[in-house]
Amino acid sequence: MTSYLTTLGRTIRHRLTRATRGPAPSVFEDEFEQPRSSRSEKWRSALSEVAVAILLLVIVAVLWEIIKLVTGTDSIKMPHVWDIVVFFGSETSQGENFTVFLLRNVWSTGKGAAIGLGVGATCGLITGIVISRSRLIASGLMPLIVAAQAVPIVAVAPALVLWLGTGGTTKAMIAAYLTYFPITVATARGIQAVPADSRDLLRTYGASNRTILTTLEVPFALPLMFVGLETAAAMSVVGAIVAELPFGSKDGLGVVILTSWQFFIFEPRALYAAAIGACALGAVFVLLIRGIGFFALGHRRQGEVL
Amino acid sequence: MLGLRAEGLGKEFTTAGVLALRDLNLEVEQGGFMSVIGPSGCGKSTLLRIFSDLAEPTSGIAEVNGKSPREARIAREFGVVFQSPNLLAWRTVLRNVMLPLQVMGIDRAERQQTAHKMLDLVGLSEFARHHPLQLSGGMQQRVAIARALSMNPSVLFMDEPFGALDEITRDRLNLELMRIWSQLSATILFITHSITEAVLLSTQVAVMSGRPGHIHKVIDIDLAHPRTAETREDPRFYKHVLDVRRALTEASHE
Known part of the structure; x- marks a missing residue:
């Protein structure tokens, strides 16, 4: 150890x-720098x-x-760590293993969050591209998007549940709503950071706007987009859980958290275990995105703008 | 037919209210190497942008090989090299050189072959699989030149291509460019701030004066080809340097 x-x-x-010193400046022509990140x-x-x-x-x-x-x-407010760990092996009132029970609900939440993340990411990508195209649209649209982000989603969730029901649709909707913003901003910022000369060069080759988008702008913005995606991945889990909190929901981490909270005095470990489940789901989401980014970015790093 | 021709060229940036060029006249023979030198902000880059169809003149005519810049661009008759190499960091050196050919829709085998040939020409074949950030600034600029040449253009526009490099690298790349130019017989319009660079490279040096920009004087450089490191020691080289310097001083007092 x-x-x-x-x-x-x-x-x-x-x-x-290494990070503070950075790559050494080269003086002579044929002295080339070591790969910055192999x-x-x-x-x-x-x-x-x-x-x-x-x-x-x-x-x-x-x-x-x-x-x-x-x-x-006291152990009601703060149970011992090992007691919480042991609790994962206990049985629920239905005679089911707690870990199995938790995973079943994590799966339900995760499914909603994943669909929401996919929908939010797609919409965010499109909006980001549109915003980066036109200053007029950007200045008109951005205040609206930012204002929409200020709506307390916990307050709106019960209305959405009444409207769309307690199923996966509501979870995905709220998750998409929360993921949309960071991806929009990251995409727009990334594309806006493309050097004007690079765009001009492609124009001299006779490239269409679509070719410029696919060969230059999106690849250039990718490291920033993955930063947005990672933030969004964590938010999507929060969104799905919030969608499960209103009365009437049947499954998901939100339901587990709510019921554990009601029985907190009798079994405080359940709430902590549920919280750990939520953390784990968020972490898995973020790590999945990071894993995809690891391969998609090649030798570049996330957040790097070159 | 002339390689490049500008007649009565004018450019006004209406939003900023700036008259960048006024009544600019210029002629470069095919296969000629013209450097454009002048004080900062005299409209050198604007001139290059008009020739390469990245900006439109407000008056006058610009022609590339007897065609309008737009026609010349569509016929892919010119390549452009900027001060910053603008390589795509996520592509290898080889795939950067292949980029123009990819946009042109040339098939993979042929664009690979051409790109290898161009990297050979700039002496970077062994770095084909490297990524741009693994190369020094001078090498990156050579990749940018290879990329511009991959379209096999008959005209090359270069906007201070070596401006960001140190003197030693710049001297070497100047000779490199001379070697490449002698192999290609392309028309080159080269924008620079360096008098010695302009004299060493060019068949003609155009001295510009600013506000609004126009050609003050065109000086013929009758140094022998091929030009090498020894050319810099030729007494006539210094005479030309002095001529250009004098013309620049006149231009800034105009």
Whole structure:
């Protein structure tokens, strides 16, 4: 463990110094710079990210126990970490294994969130492209989109549930609504950052607007679009859960959270377990997007504008 | 037929209320190498943008190989190189050079072959599989030149292509460009801020004066070809440098 930590520390230190120094400026013609991020380096950094994530989880668990001990909080408000872990193996009142029960509901929420993310991403991509095309449309549309984002979705959700029912459609709708904005902004910003000269060059080759979009603008904006997608992925899970909160919903993480909350005094661990389930689903979504980005961006990095 | 011709060319940016060019006249023979030099903001780039159909003149005529810039662009008769190489970071060097051919709809085998040939010409064959950011600035600019040449243009427009490079790299690329030009016999319009660069490369140097931009004087450079590193030591080279310098001073006092 100790030797692992020293290695990890060294890796992080090394990466930090490299990041601040940046690539060395080259003076002579034939002296070419080292690849800024080769494939193998990207793999290595992905692995160390996983290691850091696990390490952070352990730290959170330890901090939880320390705070509980120091403040003397009782086990109803703050159950022991290991008690919560054990709870995942317990049985529900229907005689079902709790983990199975939780996963079933995570699946229901996840499905709604995934459909919503897909719909929101598609609409956001299209809006982003339209906005980047015209200053007039951008200045007219942006305030509306931003204002729509200020609507407290928790307040609107019950109305939507009455209108569309408690099924997957509502979940996908609210998830799409929340994911739409970050993807729109990321796409528009990414395309607006394309250098004017690059566009001019393609024009001199006789490229149509569509060719410019597919060969230059979208690939150029891709690293920024993945930043938007990642934010959106987490939001889509939140959106789907919010859609499950109104009265009448039958399944999903929102329902589990609500019922666990009602029985909190008798079984506080259920609520924490449900929260962990929600976190895990969000993390899986974000990691999936990051994984797709890892391959889609080749040797580039997410968020990089070149 | 002339390679490039401008007659009474004028350009006004109406929104900014700026008269960039007025009554500009210019002639470059086919296969000629003309440098355009002048104070900042004298309209050099505007002139190049008009010739390459990226801007429209408000008056006068511009012709590329006897055609309007638009016709010449559609016939793919010219290539453009800007100060910044503008390579696509996500494509390899080879695929960057292939880009114009891809847009033109040429089949894959042929565009690969042409791109390899062009990389050979600029001396970067071994970097075909690299990504642009792995190359130095000078090498990136050579890729940009290879890309412009891949369309096999008879005219090349270059807007301060070596302006962002250090002096050593610039000297080497100047000689490189001379070698390429001698192999291609293309007409080149080359915009620069460097007097020595203009004299070394050109058959003619056009000195511009600004506000509004027009040609102040065209100086013939009668140095022998091929031009090499030794050309810079020729006494006539210095005479020409002095001529251009004097013309530039006159132009800025006009």
